[in-house]
Amino acid sequence: MIVLALGVAGIVFVSLPPPAERPTLMVYTYDSFMVWGDDPDTIDSRAFGGFEERYDVNVSIQRLQTDAKGIITRLGVESSNPVADIVVGIDNILILEPGVTDLLTPFEPPNLNVVNQSFINALDPDHYITPFDFGLVTLIYNKTSMSPAMYPQLLNLTFQDLADPTFAGALVTENPHLSSPGLAFLLTEITVYEKLLLQNWTEWWIDVNEYIDVESGWSEAWEAWYYGPTKHILNSYGTDPAYSVYFYGGEPDTGIAPIYHDGEHYAWMQVEGMGLVKNGPNPELGKLFIEYCLNETVQSLIATNNWMFPVRSHVTLDPAFIHALHPSEVSLLNELLPRAEIAANLNQWLDKFDEIRTP
Template sequence: MSTSYPTRKNPKTIILAIVVVATIAVASFAILTWPRPSLKVYTYDSFMLWGDNPETIDETVFGQFEIEHGIDVEIIRLPTDANGIVSRLVAESENPQADVVIGIDNILILQEAAKSVLTPYSSPNVDLIDEEVVDALDPDHYLIPFDLGLVSIIYETNFINSTSHPTIENLTLSNLATEEFATSLVTENPHQSSPGLAFLLSQITIAEKILETDWTDWWDIVKDDINVQAGWTEAWTIWHDSSERNMLVSYGTDPAYSSYYSGEAPDIAVAPFHYNDNDYSWMQIEGIGLVKNGPNQALAKQFIDYCLTAQVQQYIALNQWMFPANPNIELDDAFQYALHPEEVNLLNTLMPSSEIAANLTQWLDDWDLIMA
């Protein structure tokens, strides 16, 4: 891959630095005063750690809330993804430790386990978010949108472009199944990775709803050629380091990240799927929710309200590299290179949530049998 694409920061290293700084700060503070009450927020390991100052991002984003309420906000980054967060909440359900959770998405919330550890909350600030996005995540408000992004194929333009590979401009599953493209593709395990699951659902939706074919046929064709990694970080590493794997299942904001940190036009691009003169992509919506029977319910609700305002939402684009759920936030110029939701038809709208909930386990079982 091109060396001009900036090297991603390692969130595990950053988390260690945050823990060290926080420990020193707490130890120093404890000499002078009693500990303040705290609000505990569970999230995944890389939450808000992709920006310029990851070591101080929690204070920057949530410090004002701490001052206003005289508390400490503890952002607890669990060494897992959203599935692991739900498992942790289920394990603690008899004695909840967290107050708020961030990162459960519009697929995971369809599972009963996720809803069982949350309490619906209709924030007075929900009107700051487009109603369509709110309903697409969860019309019952077990979750309220925090950020969103499009899961698509990204590719390295020095190896794949409209001149060398004209079909990349109007990518179809048939194109992607050719040996040249399939042997270039890296994706993620749908059991372990939210973009990996979004890609599987994209493929199923196109096959079943647009092409009216058996979705398993495509995987039978490509199973020996594509590279499936456990998670996004592992997939990105293979894609970045290999001169043969030039396509990756990732997010449509990746070119914006590349441009922002290189200071140049990116040498990666996004290829949404293309059918019937329309581009298609899957929207992932990550939510913020109230933990059921959490220790600080009233304060947690106020924190959720706060997270929907510009005071928090303004930091999402350049630290999460997702779109803020609040549509009134001005984006950096680098986002001119991103794939925006209004530029595509959303595959989510073709696949009812009820159909996903009823069939997801079987789809994953079928995928396992094919890929075994």
């Protein structure tokens, strides 16, 4: 509204409305999202500043002190009055858990054709979440304390090898209830035993139960592995050697040991997605943000800041990624364990895991 007032000496004063505030797009994600690069303090502006300028909006990346499972819990608590517009980090296992899709609105961005269909199929063909990045969950080892020269089994590592107390006592993984790589490791073991070895998957966990170190999350597992004098094998990501070379040069100080069976190496592919929060404050901006995150600007920053692979096709990777484990080098265990089978059995598998782990 414009108000005209006749003041002293006939001067007309004009009162203009205050400028409209820029809307804020709220993005919930996990604590380590895109913070493992050269300059984590500027990554948000480098990745999403273009979106802010294009649509005259503020983007607030809320890195919650939790992993993706904790974010889902937060969204559930806020579901009657959502705060977030977007969630980033729900992966191809978490999306299958009961109630998760109830918190999201399906959306298929118009530029989804830049993403290989295999990632869409692996993550969510119903488009409640859109692929953002992907990585291979596998075992890594400290080359200084446990090398193939000392332990040739590392070149073709099997779960039978890992059942040996020497290896089981050196292995650190994560709680599958609290950690996405921990859940991927559990599904790796289940798939190998049930689909390849045709044996009961619980046998291995019973054998290693008194030796294996199961930490709450990836950060805790990494610390136990890095600082623990007897912990030499970690359930992590196949990009870890690339990280080592990128920051420290030379040869990587970590090796990769994907699970071996009958002439092939196997790994679990984790695809992380981004979704539109159901009844979020800014749904149209949220849709534009998901579309924006598939452009080359954002996707080209993923590899050396989140240490995952971009899902956009034909993005150039840093030369350090020659040391990473690539999908072409392994067979994907996801292809042996259908999404429907995971959805139908996941809670039962987790209950059985708890039963074995509880003294």
